[in-house]
Amino acid sequence: MNRDDLIATALAIADGEGLDAVTIRRVAQQHDVTAMALYRHFPDKDGIFDAVIERLLGQVHIPDPDARPWDEQLRELLSGLVAALRPHPNAATLVFSRILASTPGRDITERTLALLCDSGMPVEQAAETAGQTLSSLVALVIAEPGRTNGPEPDEAAAQAKKELLLALPADRYPHLVAAADALSHCASQETYYRRGVDLIVTGMRGAPARTA
């Protein structure tokens, strides 16, 4: 048993059964050890979550600056973040409060800030926008249509949700009924995330108060 394996176990439980299923006792048990043994590796339960997020963000590749326009470079960086979070939607919630608390998270934020400043934004606005941007990407992952707490896509749950929408009064909710399918499951995750990142990057391109 080592720290890394414990982190992996915590993440695996979160992926498979949701964050609430991650308990110190359960992580410990999976390593044939008592709950108290984990306190040698983490200060408390939150420390486990901190480590999980640090590991997750550590997988994000941060591209070196190049000659392309800032928005292309930013799209690449943000796509990398989304790609790292996508497989772990249950853990994504933990990112909100932890981006600036981990080294990889700071690296991602620093690079995002740099690119926004390249675009001509004053650094204060860039800070605000960077926070909003990174948070919105996390939200994208959390809210992916058809997501459940389970590991593989739960077709039955998605179908149930869809039928609930289809059963709504069509005169009051014409669009919800028409969009029942798209609201209850993702036709293409690639499209969903590409458009999601585009939504944010396009928004930043149009941001006013730019000096350049």
Next chain:
Amino acid sequence: MNRDDLIATALAIADGEGLDAVTIRRVAQQHDVTAMALYRHFPDKDGIFDAVIERLLGQVHIPDPDARPWDEQLRELLSGLVAALRPHPNAATLVFSRILASTPGRDITERTLALLCDSGMPVEQAAETAGQTLSSLVALVIAEPGRTNGPEPDEAAAQAKKELLLALPADRYPHLVAAADALSHCASQETYYRRGVDLIVTGMRGAPARTA
């Protein structure tokens, strides 16, 4: 003791001490009643959270359609949602999984979908975009700089966070250091949320695949 007061109590505890502090036993105790009495009003703990979100979303005013461009009308609707969530950042997390599960949430989504369709988007794309948009607004509230679990802004915590950023190596994190202030607390919440909503609305205006 009635259902509405119980919901208000749960929300107040969440606002003051975070979601984890909301326990059935504690809500009950505040009404001089045992925990089991709450099961007359809610099926389980999640049912309390469902009711909290329903109440929160119920306060959102949904403007009637008018002659203005779709993006202006949408901005008004989304601003209303943000205004309702802002005072309750700790509870905002609960919205992700519950927008389509409550009547007011469905009303908000229906109207958002309608306006996006007005813009010329096919309904499937509108569904995707509406979900991303509403989720991003929730993220805005959750990630508001300087936010803590407490009710009033915790100046000490914000200051500590700021100094942590200022202590970073300036050669590796020049922008984080320069933006330490803006990253650790909100200079103007009005500006933060106006720009946040603008980011999203501008992103939607620029979305391709539009037929109109």
Next chain:
DNA sequence: ACCTGAACACCGTTCAAGT
């Protein structure tokens, strides 16, 4: 150095019982 047993103060939830 690393782990454990026992204990403490909590949880959500069930169910038979009270008035």
Next chain:
DNA sequence: ACCTGAACACCGTTCAAGT
């Protein structure tokens, strides 16, 4: 109809004790 007591199977965390 509405509430309770007692119980069950869990939690996170502390601390003295083991090897």
